[in-house]
Amino acid sequence: MWKDYFYFSKKERQGIILLSVLIVICLLIPVLYPSDREIAPYDYTEFEEKYGDWFSSLTNQEKRER
Numbered sequence: 001m002w003k004d005y006f007y008f009s010k011k012e013r014q015g016i017i018l019l020s021v022l023i024v025i026c027l028l029i030p031v032l033y034p035s036d037r038e039i040a041p042y043d044y045t046e047f048e049e050k051y052g053d054w055f056s057s058l059t060n061q062e063k064r065e066r
Contacts, residue, residue: 008016
């Protein structure tokens, strides 16, 4: 009776094995080939300067409109 629920055909068994192998390979790739590159921190000084200029221009416009 339990074989009726847990029986897989030959092609289904092959598919399950293939998917299992692919999942294991995908999980092992980062372990076998670790990334050696370092991510350099980004310098935000130029952005902060431009943002400050933009924000001050907005506040100056608001003061002129009043």
